[in-house]
Amino acid sequence: MNRLDHRDPLVFDTHELGRRPGAMRKVNRTLKAPEGLGIIDVIAVPEGSPIELELRLESVVEGVLVTGTAEAEVEGECVRCLEPVEFDIDVDFQELYYYPESEERLARTPGAEDLDEDSEDETYRLEGDLFDLQPVLRDAVVLALPLQPVCQDDCLGLCSECGARLSDDPTHHHDAADPRWAALQGLSAAPGDEGDGIKTSDTREGLAENQEK
Numbered sequence: 289m290n291r292l293d294h295r296d297p298l299v300f301d302t303h304e305l306g307r308r309p310g311a312m313r314k315v316n317r318t319l320k321a322p323e324g325l326g327i328i329d330v331i332a333v334p335e336g337s338p339i340e341l342e343l344r345l346e347s348v349v350e351g352v353l354v355t356g357t358a359e360a361e362v363e364g365e366c367v368r369c370l371e372p373v374e375f376d377i378d379v380d381f382q383e384l385y386y387y388p389e390s391e392e393r394l395a396r397t398p399g400a401e402d403l404d405e406d407s408e409d410e411t412y413r414l415e416g417d418l419f420d421l422q423p424v425l426r427d428a429v430v431l432a433l434p435l436q437p438v439c440q441d442d443c444l445g446l447c448s449e450c451g452a453r454l455s456d457d458p459t460h461h462h463d464a465a466d467p468r469w470a471a472l473q474g475l476s477a478a479p480g481d482e483g484d485g486i487k488t489s490d491t492r493e494g495l496a497e498n499q500e501k
């Protein structure tokens with residue numbers, strides 16, 4: 289029945305707290321981030337990076353009320369320019385973990401029907417004296433993350449023609465796009481001689497003609 293592992297750093301033991309309503313304990317723990325804490329492929333807490341947890345466990349009639357904060361660093365990619373994005377987050381959460389045997393009492397609680405509608409699968413329960421903070425922490429972290437992280441609020445993104453990062457070079461632009469010019473500029477190897485492409489190739493053609501004669 290007890291599938292939680294007390295060695296898991298996100299599993300906490302409420303044995304010392306006891307079950308007398310009103311009892312309170314504080315627990316601080318620094319742990320290494322589990323994998324996948326965040327929004328996959330967008331922004332997340334790097335696996336193995338430190339997370340600092342401060343929890344307050346309170347014994348209430350139905351179970352244990354867990355209130356806490358987590359500090360962690362997150363890493364992702366700017367959605368506009370693809371530069372790395374890194375910052376710290378500080379998230380708050382609160383969750384009631386029901387005692388394993390509190391099921392019937394819960395069902396008889398007035399108002400429990402409304403709760404069932406949208407929060408039935410979000411009811412957390414102690415297993416023995418243990419509870420798993422992982423799903424609660426995960427939800428709190430995901431809610432704190434931007435769905436579209438940017439390196440800076442006014443990031444200009446990338447040039448649609450050449451992919452240059454525009455915030456590095458706000459005056460960046462391309463001359464009116466005549467596809468024949470673009471092709472010639474693509475051929476000239478050395479940077480900095482843009483615009484000389486025609487002259488250079490004229491000269492080369494001239495030379496080639498002279499050599500043929």
Ligand SMILES: [Zn+2]
Nearest residue numbers: 366369439443
């Ligand atoms: Zn950016």
Ligand SMILES: [Zn+2]
Nearest residue numbers: 447449450452
């Ligand atoms: Zn460009």
